[in-house]
Amino acid sequence: MTTLALNNVRPYGEDVLNLLIDVTSGTIAEVSDTPFTDADEVIDGEGNVLLPGLVDMHVHLREPGREDTETIATGSDAAAKGGFTAVFTMANTNPVIDQPFLAEAVWSKGQEYGKCDVYPVGSITQGLEGAQLTEIGLMARSGVRMFSDDGKCVNDPQLMRRAIEYAKAHDVVLAQHAEDHRLTGSASAHEGEQAARLGLRGWPRVAEESIVARDAIMTRDYGGRYHLCHASTEGTVELLRFAKSQGIEVTAEVTPHHLMLTDDKLATYDGLFRVNPPLREARDAEALKQALLDGTVDVVATDHAPHGSEDKCVEFEHAKPGMLGLETSLAVVHRIFVETGLADWRFVAKVMSERPAEILRLEDQGRPIAAGEPANLVLVDPDSSWTARGEEMASKASNTPYEGIEFTARVVGTWLRGKTTYTEKDSQ
Known part of the structure; x- marks a missing residue:
């Protein structure tokens, strides 16, 4: 050997x-x-x-369709440089990953490159259009472990109920981008003093929290494994804490940028800081830190979202939302928790490797360092x-x-x- x-x-x-x-x-x-x-x-x-190799439940590698901003190969390079050995790439590509052969192609290409295990996330609805469910069963049989319309929310409650029921039947994770579009419209910044001062349309906390509450109740009544993408508000933390106290099988992630950055960064109108959900206030960031420490929020996920300069170097409200995260996430978590003495490296391993692998039932990731x-x-x-x-x-x-x-x-x-x-x- x-x-x-x-x-x-x-x-x-x-x-x-x-x-x-x-x-x-x-x-x-x-x-x-x-x-x-x-x-x-x-x-x-x-x-x-x-540490055990890191696992990221939420990235955007842009392939197929936007290879000018990222590919499975360059995304794998970034993941490896950031310490990741497995990532889950979201379905909002072009074409959308809503068919088994597309999911299989993403997995095969990642394995061929060999820098990182790249798991495809299947879309919940066909074409991310929020009208008709994908063939969740067929895609699950092709190895898809998680489904999400990330970038969009499954707003239709009847459709979301059916998705929860199908996901339960096939024992896969349903990951929701919680955003009631009727409350966000053309909003580009957190609804607060900063947005008002800058003349930007505000994105209220309730747009996220109302969907979290609805989906938690549905998961209580219809079962299954529900995962909340990029939790961003103090109220969401309270709802998650209540849901878990009731025994509802809900998990949640927080991004490094929602832990470290706040909406005061928007003062320069720099499109680099446009993200969905938006950067919130200091009290939200503090609530998210405490929730990660006490387990109310389960994992750190980057929501790695590459964009070209033509999509970022524009007026703030026209900038595409999203930030890079794979190569900086470990350093951010270290700064917030380890440097300050709030937590140790065991905690880092838990929220960035062990717990995401457990949620997604990866047998060879997030394992103990042992013979x-x-x-x-x-x-x-x-x-x-x-x-x-x-x-x-x-x-x-x-x-x-x-x-x-x-x-x-x-x-x-x-x-x-x-x-x-x-x-x-x-x-x-």
């Missing part, structure tokens, strides 16, 4: 250990207090933090200062909202089933 030694690493930021990886089988062969010296390749981890487990791993230097620059991203696009911000945690290596998919020298 071909072997790789990862010596002098700190799993979960704890005691120093050494790993011997069987690259042939893609598993961790042995964990020891003693360094391995006879492996085919030996890497000195220099005391850096080792016999899959060698899906990320090595992080927690004391390596770097500055986010869009032009230096592995993504095909450059629309990062963190331009010029300095972070202190950097991914230095990523392995997918023992195969090296990224090392720090790749970006030098």
Whole structure:
């Protein structure tokens, strides 16, 4: 067998250990207090933090249809550079992923490239038109684990009820983009003082919260596994907390940008900060942080959304919503939770790897760092200062909202089933 030694690493930021990886089988062969010296390749981890490979439940890789902004290949590169070994790419492509053969093509292309497991998300409705359900059963049999009309909400309550029932029958996750379109219209900013000051049409919290409440009740009555995309308000946190207290099978994600950024960023009218749902106020960000800490919100998901400059360097209300996230998410979570002492690396592993893998029932992702487990791993230097620059991203696009911000945690290596998919020298 071909072997790789990862010596002098700190799993979960704890005691120093050494790993011997069987690259042939893609598993961790042995964990020891003693360094391995006879492996085919030996890497000195220099005391850096080792985590299970990250899992992102929510990305947009734009292929098919907008390969000018991202492809499965460039998105996989960005994922590997960010420490991810699995991502779920949303269905709002052109054509929409609403047929089994399209989902199978996305999966096959990701596997062929080999940098990251790229799971296709099937659309809930045909063409994302909100009128007729897709063949959820056929797509589930083709391996689709999650369905979403992300970018749009399934506003029709009768259609959403049927979707919940079908999803339950096929034991797949239904992920909702919670937005009552009748309340948002042409809104581009959070409804608050900042939007009023800037003359931007406001997007009220109730547009999200009303859908969350409706869907939680439907899930209570009709069952199934319901997942909320990009929770963004204090009220949504309260609704999720109530739903979970009632035993409703609801999970939720929060994005790094909704944790770190607020609507004060809109003062310059920079289209980089246009996102859906919009950046909210400080009290919303604080509520989301606490909800992630106490488990009311389950995971961090990036909502990685590449756009070209022609879609961002325009008037704010005309800018396309979305931000890059794959290459900065770990650094953002580290800054908010680990640097401040709010949480440790075990928490990071939970919300960025273990819990998303559990929700999506991935057998070989988000696993413990132990002998016999899959060698899906990320090595992080927690004391390596770097500055986010869009032009230096592995993504095909450059629309990062963190331009010029300095972070202190950097991914230095990523392995997918023992195969090296990224090392720090790749970006030098």
